[in-house]
Structures are given as structure tokens and as C-alpha cells.
Amino acid sequence: MTDWPEQRLGAPDPSRYDARQKEIHEAIASGPRGGVRGPLAVWLHRPELAARAQELGRYCRYDSKLEPRLSELAILTIARIWDAEYEWCAHRKHALDAGLSEAVVEAIRNRTAPPFASEEEEVVHAFTSAAMETRQVTDALYARAEKTLGVDRLVDLVGVLGYYSLISLTLNIFRISPPSDATKELT
Numbered sequence: 001m002t003d004w005p006e007q008r009l010g011a012p013d014p015s016r017y018d019a020r021q022k023e024i025h026e027a028i029a030s031g032p033r034g035g036v037r038g039p040l041a042v043w044l045h046r047p048e049l050a051a052r053a054q055e056l057g058r059y060c061r062y063d064s065k066l067e068p069r070l071s072e073l074a075i076l077t078i079a080r081i082w083d084a085e086y087e088w089c090a091h092r093k094h095a096l097d098a099g100l101s102e103a104v105v106e107a108i109r110n111r112t113a114p115p116f117a118s119e120e121e122e123v124v125h126a127f128t129s130a131a132m133e134t135r136q137v138t139d140a141l142y143a144r145a146e147k148t149l150g151v152d153r154l155v156d157l158v159g160v161l162g163y164y165s166l167i168s169l170t171l172n173i174f175r176i177s178p179p180s181d182a183t184k185e186l187t
Contacts, residue, residue: 009174011041020047028054032062038086039170053166060163064156066149068098070124074160076100077128080108082168083186089178092185109185123148124157131161 017025024047028036031054036044040057043050064071072095079087088109095105104121107114116122127145130137137145145154170176 005175005177007175007177009042009045011036012044017044018047021050023047024051024054027051031058038090038176039167039174042170042174042176053163056159056163057167060156060160064159065152066156066160068094069100070120070149070153070157071160072098073100073104073121073124074128074157075164076105076108077125078132078161078164078168080111080186081129081132082165082172084168084171085182085184085186086171086176086178087164087168088186089182119148127157128161131158132165 012021014025021044025036025044028040028050033040033054040050040054043053061071066074072091075091076088076095078084079091092105096102100121101115101117104114104116108125114121114125116125123145127137127141130141145157149157
């Protein structure tokens with residue numbers, strides 16, 4: 001069991017939900033996530049934020065043109081840059097299940113150069129890293145990403161970057177910890 005910093009804001013008490021909170025909670029719980037945890041649970045303090053964010057998240061995670069291997073690569077890269085333990089814990093297994101190698105995942109965790117299996121992986125990581133670290137990408141990197149991914153997947157990648165930045169910011173500001181039995185991996 002790992003000791004996590006004290007959470008600043010927890011989820012609202014379900015026994016005190018208003019009608020809209022109940023509606024949004026049910027919509028999230030009955031969807032592909034299968035439950036309401038982490039930032040989504042905290043966002044229920046503002047049910048309209050939770051509703052809109054979960055719709056964007058659903059698109060970014062399940063409906064974009066970016067295949068899961070590449071979106072999970074971007075998510076883990078963002079989680080590492082933000083040191084968002086909850087996000088790392090939530091997506092590490094998804095990334096491996098989607099086809100990222102253990103070596104790539106560990107390199108991201110250790111902040112070393114990952115041994116990518118494809119040009120697409122390399123571009124997604126470089127684009128994500130540049131966007132998160134400098135808040136911009138060079139013309140050369142943009143052109144390479146557009147050529148490698150195509151316009152549709154590039155637009156979806158930028159959407160994933162924005163959504164998971166919101167997730168990471170929420171996690172870090174409210175100190176939302178992974179489950180108590182999780183091991184701290186981002187030190």
C-alpha cells in the first residue's frame with residue numbers, strides 16, 4: 001500500500017446527488033468506462049462539466065480515428081509529463097493491451113528514449129512531447145505528423161492531448177490518487 005497525498009476534493013456524496021448529478025452518474029457508469037472514478041467523479045460537483053467532459057473523453061478514447069495503441073501512447077506520455085499517477089495507473093495496462101511494448105512503456109516511465117516499433121509511434125510521442133513541454137510543435141514536426149498520421153488522426157491526436165491535459169490537471173490539483181493498492185511508479 002502506497003501513501004498518497006491527502007485528496008483535496010473528493011466526489012460528491014451520491015446520497016445527496018440532485019437529479020442532474022444522478023443522470024450524469026448513470027450515463028457515465030453505464031457507458032464503456034463501467035464506473036465513475038477519478039476526475040469524472042470529482043467533476044460531478046459540476047454535473048454539466050462532467051457531462052461534457054465525459055462525452056469528449058468518450059470520443060477521444062473510443063471513437064477517434066487514432067487507434068488505441070497510438071492514443072494510449074499519447075495518454076501515457078501526457079501522464080508522465082504531468083506526473084499524473086492516477087492516469088498512469090489507469091492506462092498502463094490499456095497501453096500494453098493495445099500493443100505498446102513493455103520496453104516503450106518503461107522508457108516513457110523512466111524518461112529515456114523509447115524503442116518504438118513504428119514511425120507512427122515515434123511521431124505520436126515526439127508530437128505529444130513537444131506539444132506538452134513547449135506548448136507548440138515546429139513546422140517540421142507538424143509536417144511529419146501530418147504526413148505520417150493524416151489530417152483526421154492528427155486532429156484527433158490534438159483532441160486527445162487537450163482532453164488528457166484536462167484530466168491530468170484535475171488529478172494533480174485535486175490530488176486524486178490511484179487505488180490504495182497501486183504502486184507509485186512516477187517518481
